[in-house]
Amino acid sequence: MAIIQARLRYGVEYQGEMHYDVDLRLPMxxxxxxxxxxxGxxxxxxxxxxxxxxxxxxxxGMPAxxxxxxxxSANLVDDDFELLIDMRNALKKKRINAKSASLTTVKPSSSSAATD
Incomplete structure (x- = not known):
């Protein structure tokens, strides 16, 4: 499972202690x-x-x-939330298969004979 790590700029307070280090996995x-x-x-x-x-x-060190x-919603500064969204996007970008098959349109062969 791909995980990205970062440090929040403002952090969150939990039980009187500030927490900054985050690990984020790719959403499924x-x-x-x-x-x-x-x-909703x-x-x-x-x-x-x-x-x-x-x-x-x-x-x-917060419990999961x-x-x-x-x-x-009550404890995360909006700039730190944006960082988490950027982290998620970076994980998605790393997961992209550059050589993945893409949809292509194939021109069907003509069933009628060529005319002169």
Whole structure:
């Protein structure tokens, strides 16, 4: 599983202690489904926050179960949230297969004989 690490600029406070170091994994479809189930699909910001909460595998020394959408919405500075989105995009970019098959259009061969 691909994980990217970074350090938040502003960090989050949890139980009187500041936490800055984060590990983020690439979100999967199941994460997106769970995020929609939690917050709905009306707000892209809430969806991305819920998705991010599921993909943070480390946030300082916080226990994993404390990293929730509600916690992040109340404690995460917007600039740090943007960093987490940038991290997710960087993971996606690393995963792209440069030699992947792409859809191509093939011109069907003509069934009629050439005329002179």
């Amino acid at each position: 479809v199941a994460d997106s489904i769970a995020a929609i189930d939690e917050v 699909a009306d707000s892209n910001l809430l969806f991305n926050l819920a998705l991010t909460a599921r993909c943070l595998t480390k946030l300082g 179960e404390a990293i929730t959408t509600d916690f992040l």
